[in-house]
Amino acid sequence: MIALTVDATGLARSRFAVSPLAEVTATLLPWALHSSPQAAPWVTRARRVLRRARLPLLSALALEGPGYVPDFLSPLPSEPSPAIEGELERVRRTPPGRVLAELEALRAGRPRNGLAGSALPEAVRRAMARGGAHVARQAADELRRYWELAFAPHWEAAEAVLEAEVDRCAGVLARQGAATLFNSLHAGVRWTNGTLHVESGLQIMLPAAPLVVVMPSLVAPRAAAHVDPTHEEDRPPTLVYPVPHFSLARTFGTTAPSAALAQLLGPTRAGLLAALSQPASTGDLAARHFLSPATVSYHLGVLRRAGLVTRSRSGRSVLYRRTSARTQSLPDGPG
Structure with a gap:
């Protein structure tokens, strides 16, 4: 358990942020493979890009390292909704000494974060040999390429979900106060007597924080x-939490598929089936689920042949909807 004391001043300064770069770098961590069914297609596609594109530094950190991503790859958002270009420029301008120190932490291990030491991957060692400034530039260039290949076409839909969650939190704060807000974020977050408790395998009691940045x-x-x-004052504690299923449903008008349904159909088809409580077109579903229209069309074809969805024409659009008689028989299925 991580316990973080936040006094009245720190609470007043605390803020929410939506960071595109934070979502990008999160996919480099091994636990991203356990994301929600709604995000699973995005994560799967991103990891495929890591394996196929020429991104030696990012690929080494994500696929060969012990699961630690240096903090300089994801700078703390300086505003509520920073643009990706501004965040990448901050990565590029990271002080060389900090870059090398954080990569050396990968070699030495970080007991405070529960990480054992590890040999640095070859691609990381080669980059470090050219200096911290070179590593920062290479990291920014690779992150931009990673963003363009795996995230940019789908960020508008993803950002809408995250901004809607921030709006929800603003309403809770205004109507019910900060304690209720923090206790509504996630089952692993608890606020009691001026202390923020976050579930963790570590046991850490931290001194009073000047503020907390909260990121859905x-x-x-x-x-x-x-x-x-x-x-350091410019790097206050950050609380990251998954967007609740009901927030996703409010934004997209869907319900989250159950674990049993996702196991039966696969997370992508389960998510699409859950979304079809109301008629939707291929384009609508592609935007909601961060998929290409061709991918959505393929999965809808499989679901239709299985008798789980039907389609009908409405003007120029073809709309799909799940069939209640068949989906009610699925384990914990929607509908």
């Missing part, structure tokens, strides 16, 4: 507190 995420499978052990 589509990729994170669980709540987590990210704390800089140097306690």
